[in-house]
Amino acid sequence: MSIINIMMRGLFTISKWELRRTRSTISLKIRFISIFILIMIGTASFFAVQSGLHINDNIYKVVVTDDKLANVIRSDSKFEVSVLEEERAKYLFEHDNFDLLIIGKRIYYQNTEKSISAFDSLDKTVKRYNEASLMTFNDLNNTFPVWVSIENVAREQSFISPSVNKLPEVEQSLNEISSSGSQSDQAIAAVGTPGIGASVTANPEIGKSDSSQLPSIKEIAGVQQFLPISEQTLATPSHISPPVPFKSVVLSFLFIFPIYFIAQFFSSSIMEERIKRKGELLLVSPVSSFQIVLGKLLPYLLGSIALVAMMTLRLGGSPWIILVILPISLMYLSTSFLGAIIARSYKELSFVLIFLSVFLSGYIFFPAMFSNVHAISIISPMTLVVRLLENETVSISDYMFSTIPFYLVSILIFIFGIFIYREEDLFTQKPISGKLLDSIQEFIKRAYVPLFSLSIVLIPIAFSIQMMLIVLMFNFPIRIGIVFFIIVAAFIEELVKSVGIYTVFSRKMSDVTTGNALKFGILSGLGFFTGEKVLLLVVIASISGSAFGSVMGAGLLVFPLLLHITSTTVASLGIRYSGCRYYFASVILASVVHAAYNLYLVRVVILG
Amino acid sequence: MFEKTLVLAIIVQLFIASFSSLLVIGLASFFDPSALDGYNSPRSNVGIVGTGELKQFIVKGHVSALNYNNLSSAVTDFYRNKIDAIIVIPKEVANGSEIIQIMTYLPKSDIKGTFAMLQLKKPLEKYEAYAQDLRSSKLGFEPIRLIVDKSPKKTSTYFEFIYGILIPLLVFTPVFISGGMIIDMITEEYERKTLDLLLVSPLSFSEILDGKIITAIIIVPAQAFLWLLLVTINRVVVHNIGLLLLLCGIVAAIVVILGAMIAVWFRKRMVSQYLYSLVLIMLFLVGYLFANSPFNLATRLSAGSIGAEALVYFGVYAALAFGLYVGVKKMGTR
Numbered sequence: 001m002s003i004i005n006i007m008m009r010g011l012f013t014i015s016k017w018e019l020r021r022t023r024s025t026i027s028l029k030i031r032f033i034s035i036f037i038l039i040m041i042g043t044a045s046f047f048a049v050q051s052g053l054h055i056n057d058n059i060y061k062v063v064v065t066d067d068k069l070a071n072v073i074r075s076d077s078k079f080e081v082s083v084l085e086e087e088r089a090k091y092l093f094e095h096d097n098f099d100l101l102i103i104g105k106r107i108y109y110q111n112t113e114k115s116i117s118a119f120d121s122l123d124k125t126v127k128r129y130n131e132a133s134l135m136t137f138n139d140l141n142n143t144f145p146v147w148v149s150i151e152n153v154a155r156e157q158s159f160i161s162p163s164v165n166k167l168p169e170v171e172q173s174l175n176e177i178s179s180s181g182s183q184s185d186q187a188i189a190a191v192g193t194p195g196i197g198a199s200v201t202a203n204p205e206i207g208k209s210d211s212s213q214l215p216s217i218k219e220i221a222g223v224q225q226f227l228p229i230s231e232q233t234l235a236t237p238s239h240i241s242p243p244v245p246f247k248s249v250v251l252s253f254l255f256i257f258p259i260y261f262i263a264q265f266f267s268s269s270i271m272e273e274r275i276k277r278k279g280e281l282l283l284v285s286p287v288s289s290f291q292i293v294l295g296k297l298l299p300y301l302l303g304s305i306a307l308v309a310m311m312t313l314r315l316g317g318s319p320w321i322i323l324v325i326l327p328i329s330l331m332y333l334s335t336s337f338l339g340a341i342i343a344r345s346y347k348e349l350s351f352v353l354i355f356l357s358v359f360l361s362g363y364i365f366f367p368a369m370f371s372n373v374h375a376i377s378i379i380s381p382m383t384l385v386v387r388l389l390e391n392e393t394v395s396i397s398d399y400m401f402s403t404i405p406f407y408l409v410s411i412l413i414f415i416f417g418i419f420i421y422r423e424e425d426l427f428t429q430k431p432i433s434g435k436l437l438d439s440i441q442e443f444i445k446r447a448y449v450p451l452f453s454l455s456i457v458l459i460p461i462a463f464s465i466q467m468m469l470i471v472l473m474f475n476f477p478i479r480i481g482i483v484f485f486i487i488v489a490a491f492i493e494e495l496v497k498s499v500g501i502y503t504v505f506s507r508k509m510s511d512v513t514t515g516n517a518l519k520f521g522i523l524s525g526l527g528f529f530t531g532e533k534v535l536l537l538v539v540i541a542s543i544s545g546s547a548f549g550s551v552m553g554a555g556l557l558v559f560p561l562l563l564h565i566t567s568t569t570v571a572s573l574g575i576r577y578s579g580c581r582y583y584f585a586s587v588i589l590a591s592v593v594h595a596a597y598n599l600y601l602v603r604v605v606i607l608g
Numbered sequence: 609m610f611e612k613t614l615v616l617a618i619i620v621q622l623f624i625a626s627f628s629s630l631l632v633i634g635l636a637s638f639f640d641p642s643a644l645d646g647y648n649s650p651r652s653n654v655g656i657v658g659t660g661e662l663k664q665f666i667v668k669g670h671v672s673a674l675n676y677n678n679l680s681s682a683v684t685d686f687y688r689n690k691i692d693a694i695i696v697i698p699k700e701v702a703n704g705s706e707i708i709q710i711m712t713y714l715p716k717s718d719i720k721g722t723f724a725m726l727q728l729k730k731p732l733e734k735y736e737a738y739a740q741d742l743r744s745s746k747l748g749f750e751p752i753r754l755i756v757d758k759s760p761k762k763t764s765t766y767f768e769f770i771y772g773i774l775i776p777l778l779v780f781t782p783v784f785i786s787g788g789m790i791i792d793m794i795t796e797e798y799e800r801k802t803l804d805l806l807l808v809s810p811l812s813f814s815e816i817l818d819g820k821i822i823t824a825i826i827i828v829p830a831q832a833f834l835w836l837l838l839v840t841i842n843r844v845v846v847h848n849i850g851l852l853l854l855l856c857g858i859v860a861a862i863v864v865i866l867g868a869m870i871a872v873w874f875r876k877r878m879v880s881q882y883l884y885s886l887v888l889i890m891l892f893l894v895g896y897l898f899a900n901s902p903f904n905l906a907t908r909l910s911a912g913s914i915g916a917e918a919l920v921y922f923g924v925y926a927a928l929a930f931g932l933y934v935g936v937k938k939m940g941t942r
Binding site (some may be wrong): 034055056069078126129149264346350 | 883
């Protein structure tokens with residue numbers, strides 16, 4: 001009790017110092033400047049909303065003979081329009097780089113990518129113009145007669161796309177589907193025939209300007225905003241768009257934005273202590289490195305939670321958003337902490353952080369773009385934010401599935417970082433890889449069954465990278481995607497399993513003998529197998545039916561165990577005989593063994 | 609040291625590239641489902657309930673359809689995953705005066721629903737045009753119709769995304785990175801107190817600053833060139849490469865000198881990087897506010913819509929960069 005008390009007191013003291021330091025760094029002058037810049041940003045975005053963004057302005061060059069038509073085309077700023085008489089226009093079209101030629105009402109285009117794209121764009125512009133003109137009639141029934149109502153119905157989604165049907169697990173998954181089918185019978189009643197006869201006429205905005213036949217440019221630009229009424233549940237056929245929730249994704253970006261800054265401050269603060277060597281004093285004080293790191297983290301973590309809470313209040317989202325973003329903040333803070341410890345200079349820190357944040361942002365935002373499209377998007381917590389913003393519900397299992405990897409990985413990074421939060425790593429110019437090995441060495445020194453538990457502990461990291469790979473693979477042809485995924489996934493797993501063995505051998509923590517190599521290989525492989533199976537029970541259950549799931553080890557029990565042990569032993573024997581310098585070659589060899597087995601497993605899918 | 613920075617920068621770029629190519633494929637496939645033909649896309653079946661003139665349009669539109677007499681049998685099949693969308697044919701006719709409302713049911717959060725809707729979109733649009741023609745002629749409305757011999761089957765989305773967003777972003781990403789880098793380089797000298805050592809040498813502060821600024825600027829066109837090379841390998845034609853590199857060099861000068869000014873002024877990395885990010889966001893937004901901004905110039909140059917005429921605007925930006933340079937020099941001598 002009292003020990004905890006003392007520990008907490010130490011922790012809070014560090015937090016207080018950190019807070020005071022940040023406050024003194026950010027002086028009144030800097031606060032004024034940042035408010036000034038923020039006001040400028042606000043003004044700029046106001047203008048952006050007013051006049052639209054100038055993307056693709058004047059990208060196409062069109063030559064026309066009809067003056068009236070020229071004005072229609074000019075309503076779209078993508079076109080640079082010249083009006084000339086026929087002969088001259090024809091000549092210019094053939095000799096100058098014009099994309100389209102319009103003589104009277106007849107269009108000519110060239111067989112180039114740009115010209116064809118100009119044609120399509122022009123088609124859209126003319127359509128939009130026609131729609132805007134139609135809108136000036138105050139008669140919806142005769143101008144926009146066709147409306148499509150879209151009702152999105154929740155349905156149990158099978159994860160098997162048709163081309164993956166021939167997998168070993170297929171029977172099991174089919175059973176699952178049929179059983180879930182009977183469950184959803186009750187839901188049919190709920191669907192019924194809602195919404196038919198919903199009043200379309202209750203739409204006062206359309207046709208507010210009455211008599212004038214020709215629409216202004218502003219009205220034409222406004223068409224896009226008018227017609228898709230209420231978030232794509234009711235639209236005219238030409239305005240139906242695929243359900244990609246760009247708006248919510250952009251909105252959710254606003255939530256992440258302050259976190260970037262806070263993480264940036266956190267890493268700067270740690271790096272500054274290292275560079276100015278102020279942190280040395282703290283390290284010799286009786287507070288432990290654990291207290292120092294958590295004490296420093298606390299203000300930043302609380303700050304980010306407070307900011308997200310404020311944003312949620314302002315933007316009117318569900319309070320659950322705070323809970324969904326918490327693991328994301330933890331992740332950004334943990335990676336910037338690690339970056340600040342391993343980098344040797346500010347410049348290196350910048351690059352490490354850019355690299356990590358690009359990877360993280362990709363992991364977070366890319367799946368969220370498809371949040372209404374495909375179930376795989378749940379691997380990103382951002383998808384849950386998008387859903388909450390769109391007033392949909394999020395289940396506990398969704399939350400667990402997408403956030404547990406984030407929690408685990410960030411806690412892990414903190415633990416490994418705290419291992420090397422000491423004099424010899426903070427205030428020396430060791431290379432990044434040396435510091436990472438240091439932290440693994442510390443783990444091996446302290447853990448109970450070191451290599452066995454190291455494999456288990458590193459699984460969340462391997463898992464997250466593999467999840468990212470799945471997302472990347474989803475857009476490639478499925479066969480190539482699977483093959484590529486298997487190879488890269490095998491490499492990552494082998495790297496994770498053998499890095500402990502490499503550390504033990506290269507740091508001379510045990511004798512480099514064949515016996516040891518065998519022992520370590522078996523321990524490490526066994527550890528990974530055990531951890532993977534536990535993880536499967538917790539999170540991957542929902543994707544086990546897919547081809548990717550089977551590669552990740554959802555199949556039988558005996559073979560994966562043998563596989564993990566064999567391949568890791570290959571790597572460890574490789575290190576034993578070829579030496580630590582050829583570590584990567586050994587890992588690649590192990591990955592080949594690993595990938596070959598997995599490729600054999602899904603051969604039916606790949607060969608068709 | 610310099611080489612290592614460049615290597616790191618290139619790795620980061622390649623990394624971003626892997627995402628952007630993914631985005632291109634993803635986006636293009638949404639707007640142009642035919643692009644997905646080679647991708648074993650899941651085939652979606654559509655259930656049609658009832659009969660009417662709309663049905664002809666759907667049948668003609670190569671939609672793989674199943675017919676149902678009533679909604680409830682279609683819904684049953686929908687839950688059995690036999691069909692992925694249901695469309696109810698309305699009773700109203702195109703020649704009448706009632707609003708024609710078409711009910712569709714799609715599976716929530718399912719890519720098959722997207723595919724089904726994309727299949728239905730074309731026939732529905734044709735039907736709309738048909739009905740619109742019949743009815744709007746009653747109002748005496750004459751739409752503008754252009755004539756073409758053979759209309760190409762390609763959308764502009766892909767092209768406009770590549771030249772309008774991707775290429776400007778690729779060309780200017782190194783600029784943003786360089787701006788951050790100059791801040792790191794300068795503030796580190798202040799914080800490590802190594803600047804005093806350097807000043808003991810015959811170099812003046814102003815010369816040291818020049819060296820750093822030039823380093824940060826020069827790597828930008830080099831990186832941008834690699835980007836454009838990568839894009840070209842992907843069979844995207846990029847015009848005016850020389851002018852593009854010149855443009856990103858000038859913009860790099862503006863951003864790097866701004867970064868240097870901030871760093872010299874505040875001397876602390878934390879504050880400088882924070883303010884730099886804010887300034888960058890502002891510049892980014894402003895960059896989309898006017899037609900001859902560096903972003904849009906990059907778009908037009910790479911698409912070949914403008915050539916040497918662009919040099920006029922280059923001059924304006926170069927003058928701005930020069931002004932800033934004079935400013936930072938004044939700060940340095942203080």
